Amino acid sequence: MNAIISRRAMLVGSSAVVVSVSLPQQPLAQQRSVAPTDVSTFLALTPDNRLTIYYGKVDLGTGIRIAVRQMVADELDFAIDRVDLIEGDTDLTPDQGPTWGSLSLQVAGQRIRLAAATMRAALLEVAAQRLNAPVVQLRVADGRVSAPSGASLSWGELVGPGISELKVNDQARLKTPAEWRYVGKSLHRPEVPAKVFGTHDFSVNIRRPNMLHARIVFPPGIGAELQAVDEASVAGIPGVRVVRRNSFLAVLADKEWNAIRAMRAIRATWSDWQGLPDQAQLWQHVRGTAVARTDSAGKTGDAATAIAGAARKLQATYDFAIQSHASLGPSCAVAEFANGRMTVWSPSQAPHWLRREISGVCGLPESAIHVIYAEGSGCYGRNGHEDASAQAALLAQITGRPVRVQWMREDELRWDPKGPPTLMDLQAGLAADGSIAGWTSQWWLPKTTELAPIENLAATYAGIAQKAVLNPGNIHNNAVPSYGFANHEATLHRLDSTPFRPSWIRSPGRMQNSFAVECFMDECAAAAGADAVEYRLRHLRDARGAETLRAAVAKAGWQPRPIGGARGSGDVLRGRGVAYARYEARTYVSCVAEVEVNRRTGEIRVTRCVVGHDCGQIINPDGLINQIEGQVMQMVSRTLYEEVAFDRRNVTSVDWASYRVLKFPEAPAVETALIDRPEHIPWGAGEMAAIVVPPAVGNAVFDAAGIRLRSAPFTPAKVLRALSGA
Secondary structure (H helix, E strand, C coil), rough: CCCCHHHHHHHHCCCCCCCCCCCCCCCCCCCCCCCCCHHHCCCCEECCEEEEECCCCCCCCCCCHHHHHHHHHHHHHHHHEEEEECCCCCCCCCCCCCCCCHHHHHHHHHHHHHHHHHHHHHHHHHHHHHHHCHHCCEECCCCCEEECCCCEEEEECCCHCCCCCCCCECCCCCCCCCCCCCCCCCCCCHHHHHHCCCCCCCCCCCCCCEEEEEEEEECCCCCCCEEEEHHHCCCCCCCCEEEEECCCCEECCCCHHHHHHHHHHCCCCCCCCCCCCHHHHHHHHHCCCCEEEEEEEEEEECHHHHHHHHCCCEEEEEEECCCCCCCCCCCCCEEEECCCEEEEEEEECCHHHHHHHHHHHHHCCHEEEEEEECCCCCEEECCHHHHHHHHHHHHHHHCCEEEEEEEHHHHHHHCCCCCCEEEEEEEEECCCCCEEEEEEEEEEEEEECCCCCCCCCCHHHCCCCCCCCCCCCCCCCCCCCCCCCCEEEEEEECCCCCCCCCCCCCCCCCCHHHHHHHHHHHHHHHHCCCCCHHHHHHCCCCHHHHHHHHHHHHCCCCCEEEEECCCCCCCCEEEEEEEEEEEECCCEEEEEEEEEEECCCCCEEEEEEEEEEECCCCCCCHHHHHHHHHHHHHHHHHCCCCCCCCCCCCCCCCCCCCCCCCCCCCEECCCEECCCCCCCEEECCCCCCHCCCHHHHHHHHHHHCCCCCCCCCCHHHHHCCCCCCC
């Protein structure tokens, strides 16, 4: 759009909704915010009977683009190939919050579904008048309404001011499973062909006229301050411009290679900062960090008394290392400042939040900032996308030209916010029959100051004031076991600080917490001499949870037997382990993992994972399987390999050799046991299966080799130490 117009005005002032959508490279019209109560906030019909969905979330590879279309097309009896979707554009889409927590379908998608049902009911009333037939006699197919007389009208021909002013009816009748045409079907994701053939536009592909390429010159230490810059050191590189604001230092050039050359050649003097803890003493540091407050994640009965009187007592300490998002492609964003208005093309999973961040960095009102979602490398939470976006915006404002900021590989691994370290102490008391009489746990994890964007590097080093926010995600969730213990207590020690900027990273907290809970559950089962599945079912009070667990073990071919003991001959030992959890109060997940442990090298190979999954209504089975498979791969990587290495100044694991991730030949076979409940709403699936993979792998290692690995990742060095009894 070239003119500044209001979508609301278009709706009210015309008999149909006409929306012109620019390509990602073109500036879009300024829009005021739209109300989540209005149908027209989410849906628009054109006279040629096309439907546009305005979706405030973004598709991070999770298949939302097709799933939301499926939901809306069914509610409106619309042909899905006539449904378009605009996502994550702050001028055009409502603020439905960041794309996180696996809420994209459960909350945002369900809201749009209700809007579609509301629109359908209202359009039928109009059609009844126009076609002179009762609503009950009308039939709808592919967005066209037919009367018994044979007369028909398209949805697009029925839109008028009355439809445009509709409010979303929270009680609107939704289609029943018997009426679905698309929901529950494995429809293909529309963007995949372009990705396969290399024609899909990612953020790295965006170019603007007269654009500068920028590289950020980061400090050698996290808290180091810039003292001097020798601009003459890059004077011989054509077209280079140096920008400095306090400790924010960047080099820009018309050609990207010249910006890279300048970044490597520029001489700058920084203060010496050595404020990070000794990595070898990380867990002592965590335990000794000042506690902001201590509270309870949940309490039932009297756990301390039950443990004191138990026939047998167990205790263990678990920890999960600091990890990076490790995005395969470094962060990239483009910004353009013209006529007092900032446009930013960003892979951010939180475009509306990013607009607020850029407002603070650039001193512009939010209404003067337009963020357009441009797909980037996977982030699984907040990685470097927002930082690169704010850096691009600041440089575009300073230079008056469009600026493309591209991080290098070492930038991404060093400067992305980290998944914080998690430390967990657990204790249980077993009754005479081996059942759990009491269970307590203590957790050391960073506090969450507020639900808001975390520290932005552009503001930090440019000396721009910003809120002091410590927001690693709602990381206390799943600290409470998913079982019906009569006596249980979970205590949270919320730490005042953490070594690196903490960020939510896929299944934040839930994965680490479930790792400790489910591995310790296995320790209790082993102590009781019980089969791992039977022991869990003995304590499980939720029928859906039990069904999910049984589904996975049945598909895995689980044969009951006590846990543990070396199995196999020669150097390779084989075993299988199981884990179960309910993600918060939503999706049920279980996993059976099969592993091989090489007792000569200490290497672990996960050969197979079978995941049981109940997320309620399944919108797109293939999309769900895709998400589960991706989570298994990433969690096997995080369980076996991934760990941020650092010295007293900064991160030292800055490439794929020093920050090890899963390789293609190491990928396990993945199978799924899906439980579809079409009578329920769809719960999330983007991070649920993640929480059961690490404990299932850990439990399988114990079953194979008789060693309990309580510190993730399970590196060969840790395995060899455990095998030697050290």
